[in-house]
Amino acid sequence: MTGAFAVATDNLGASGNIVASADTGAAALPLTLSLCQTDPNSGACISAVGPTVSVTIGANQTPTFSVFVTVQAQIPPSPANKRIFIRFKDAGGVTRGSSSVAVTTN
16 A cells, blocks of 8 residues: 655744655654755656655745655554654754654555
């Protein structure tokens, strides 16, 4: 089973290079994740799809991303424990932003 969701961002800080990634935190879930940067008007990928996306984000820019989820087994509901995290880190590995969404196959 494959699913996808979109993430919108807003850079309130200085311009810089950011690496976007998706993971399941401490939870071991039966899924694989990939993402791309998207055109905010069409939703089409404008970067390669992969485990990370490297992008330069200018001040006050609002880049968007799609996260693709491929599930290998059932994931029962548990929103507090079964989540996908999207992290935005600078060149030094410092997290500059993040978000998460619960994941279930039910």
